[in-house]
Amino acid sequence: MLDELIFVTVDEARKAIIKTAVKTSPLDILPSPLLRDCADVFAPIVGHMANLSFTQGTFPKLLRWLRCYTC
Numbered sequence: 001m002l003d004e005l006i007f008v009t010v011d012e013a014r015k016a017i018i019k020t021a022v023k024t025s026p027l028d029i030l031p032s033p034l035l036r037d038c039a040d041v042f043a044p045i046v047g048h049m050a051n052l053s054f055t056q057g058t059f060p061k062l063l064r065w066l067r068c069y070t071c
Helices: 010-019 032-037 039-056
Strands: none
Touching: 010 032, 010 039, 032 039
16 A cells, blocks of 8 residues: 555656557547657656646546547
């Protein structure tokens, strides 16, 4: 059991982005190759979102969105 929360660092977020498989979906607003190529730009944002999720116990409502398409 965890006694305390260990926050995600920017470096950890950057490494996670770089290790992610490059797969693309038509639903992606941000293509995976662009995310990986700009990992240094997106790492602070991804790390912050992860830490917000951990501290709040849920993903922040303001950052949730969904795109649905029907055939």
